[in-house]
Amino acid sequence: MITQAPRIVTSRVGLPDSFTLERYLATGGYEGLRKALSMAPADVAAEVNKASLLGRGGAGFPAGRKWSMLRKATTTYLVVNGDESEPATFKDHMLIERDPHQIIEGTAIAAYATGVELAFIYCRGEFALGLERLQQACNEAYEHGALGAEVLGSGYALDIVIHPGAGAYICGEETALLESLEGKRGFPRIKPPFFPAAVGLYGEPTVVNNVETVSNLPWIIAHGGDGFTALGEGSSTGTRLFALSGRVEHPGWFEIEMSKTTFRDLIYDPSLGGGIPGGKNLRAFIPGGVSAPWFGPDQLDLGLNQDAVGQAGSMLGSGSVVVMDSDTCPVRAAWRIARFFYRESCGQCTPCREGSGWIEKIMHRLEQGLGREEDIDLVLDACDNLSPGLAWPPKQTTICVFGPSIPSAIVSVAKMFRDELLVHVKEGSCPFPPDTVRRG
Numbered sequence: 001m002i003t004q005a006p007r008i009v010t011s012r013v014g015l016p017d018s019f020t021l022e023r024y025l026a027t028g029g030y031e032g033l034r035k036a037l038s039m040a041p042a043d044v045a046a047e048v049n050k051a052s053l054l055g056r057g058g059a060g061f062p063a064g065r066k067w068s069m070l071r072k073a074t075t076t077y078l079v080v081n082g083d084e085s086e087p088a089t090f091k092d093h094m095l096i097e098r099d100p101h102q103i104i105e106g107t108a109i110a111a112y113a114t115g116v117e118l119a120f121i122y123c124r125g126e127f128a129l130g131l132e133r134l135q136q137a138c139n140e141a142y143e144h145g146a147l148g149a150e151v152l153g154s155g156y157a158l159d160i161v162i163h164p165g166a167g168a169y170i171c172g173e174e175t176a177l178l179e180s181l182e183g184k185r186g187f188p189r190i191k192p193p194f195f196p197a198a199v200g201l202y203g204e205p206t207v208v209n210n211v212e213t214v215s216n217l218p219w220i221i222a223h224g225g226d227g228f229t230a231l232g233e234g235s236s237t238g239t240r241l242f243a244l245s246g247r248v249e250h251p252g253w254f255e256i257e258m259s260k261t262t263f264r265d266l267i268y269d270p271s272l273g274g275g276i277p278g279g280k281n282l283r284a285f286i287p288g289g290v291s292a293p294w295f296g297p298d299q300l301d302l303g304l305n306q307d308a309v310g311q312a313g314s315m316l317g318s319g320s321v322v323v324m325d326s327d328t329c330p331v332r333a334a335w336r337i338a339r340f341f342y343r344e345s346c347g348q349c350t351p352c353r354e355g356s357g358w359i360e361k362i363m364h365r366l367e368q369g370l371g372r373e374e375d376i377d378l379v380l381d382a383c384d385n386l387s388p389g390l391a392w393p394p395k396q397t398t399i400c401v402f403g404p405s406i407p408s409a410i411v412s413v414a415k416m417f418r419d420e421l422l423v424h425v426k427e428g429s430c431p432f433p434p435d436t437v438r439r440g
């Protein structure tokens, strides 16, 4: 169902000067922060808890609960994750470029609620324009008095540092991000401790939240947690940004009400994806980023609800939906995902460092028609070494979930498209039309 939900995080992105302080103030900017500062920090956190705001970075952990886990200490930090480097995920990039003040305000609200006085926004280094606008917004926020020694004259002090990443996907994983922030190589940290809320940046308790997660906070404080839970259903409340790509008429990002909108709405509705070009049939879609198991046409009527998608065997993850039509070679798609993981593996854990390379090689030869039938079991065996049992959610043999995410696409192809894999083997070539992207 397409609903008339308000646009919470994208209310000003269509305006040509959406990123300026002037426009931000003219459209209610910093009012959520002002209201938060008039409340006790615990009440701000309680409001966010009530909103059931699920993290938008991938794991979907409730923001309020995460904040409550912050270990009591003299120094605590907040880190906002704007690394966004996953293929097909492009919603934070847009928020960073078009509404950087909303991120600054959301960061300030989260920092106030958790008692943090120094926050960092870690922004993917390749977002040149985004970094420029984020830094500009940060400077303007200081001049406006929304940051600094007296945030909006309240007596609360907050500094925000904008930090560029250097171009590694793994630095989006929160503990690798903290290492990178500390100036070290972006290697995920050994767990336990499982959460940076216990031991985080410089060994101090740290909250890590995604850019879109904090962008919701000004609206939640202005409209109350109840206003947010009035949208969506169950624990999937509010709206969410989805990045839609692949074989659709209108690829792009869409902010839609959670739970009530279905994948079918997102892909086919003329106001959203607009359907598949040329009236072709849907072959499969990835419901939540390249780490997620794939869905077929049978799952089109699932609502965009975290629990429902989880129960159906996948995840909403980073909110990117990739559509494959009847002309898309699923083997090629899985190989290209495997290639991405192979290139981006940080190399710290042997199953991931070595396994990603084996999986990429076997998938490549299968896609090129140079594979053998037994390669299908061989690649699944390599996947099983990374994630024993090939179940969902995946079991882990590595320090972080990067490695166990690699099998998702491969297992999906083996389960859903075994016939297509066998045609590649029997014909000695790929039966699908070539795509326009460089291969090899």
Ligand SMILES: Cc1cc2nc3c(=O)[nH]c(=O)nc-3n(C[C@H](O)[C@H](O)[C@H](O)COP(=O)(O)O)c2cc1C
Pocket: 054, 055, 056, 057, 058, 059, 060, 061, 063, 066, 081, 082, 083, 084, 085, 086, 169, 170, 171, 172, 173, 174, 175, 208, 209, 210, 211, 213, 214, 400, 401, 402
């Ligand atoms: C390999 C990998 C890459 C990740 N990349 C990102 C990212 O770019 N942005 C992000 O917010 N979270 C990313 N995450 C999830 C973070 O570890 C973390 O869960 C998230 O930033 C927490 O914010 P949230 O609770 O607001 O979602 C990644 C996780 C993994 C394992």
